[in-house]
Amino acid sequence: MRENFILTRAAELDALQAFRDFIARVCKQLKISDDIAFQLQLACDEAATNVIQHGYAGMNPGSIMLELRPQSKKITMILSDFGHPFEPVPTDAPDVDALMRDEPTTGFGLYLIYSTMNEVSYFSDEQGNHLVLVKELK
Numbered sequence: 001m002r003e004n005f006i007l008t009r010a011a012e013l014d015a016l017q018a019f020r021d022f023i024a025r026v027c028k029q030l031k032i033s034d035d036i037a038f039q040l041q042l043a044c045d046e047a048a049t050n051v052i053q054h055g056y057a058g059m060n061p062g063s064i065m066l067e068l069r070p071q072s073k074k075i076t077m078i079l080s081d082f083g084h085p086f087e088p089v090p091t092d093a094p095d096v097d098a099l100m101r102d103e104p105t106t107g108f109g110l111y112l113i114y115s116t117m118n119e120v121s122y123f124s125d126e127q128g129n130h131l132v133l134v135k136e137l138k
Helices: 015-030 034-055 096-100 108-116
Strands: 005-010 063-070 074-081 119-125 128-136
Touching: 005 015, 015 034, 015 063, 034 063, 034 074, 034 108, 034 128
Parallel strands: none
Antiparallel strands: 005 063, 063 074, 074 128, 119 128
């Protein structure tokens, strides 16, 4: 059985770099490709940003825990928090023209998460909210 890797940080934008660095170190240690590491970092950035900006809205910022669970053919990434629950749903591709015109758009982060991960699920329990992202290893 492989070791799980866990990093907990305050739910602040400064934590995003720590999460990216953590994913890079773990992937390097496990000899996971840079391409997959980048996809994990991108999905984590988007999910953690949503938690920071929306999950803890109107609350004192709590924490976000990032857990990586490597297996032989996949890696599972779990982001846990104690903010407002929010169940992600797949979204259509964002309107790129609106982005180019600097018009407000929504769902871009969720689109990136669903586009880069093989499985996306979510659940809440007494231990918080948990976004479970699975990436198959090549």
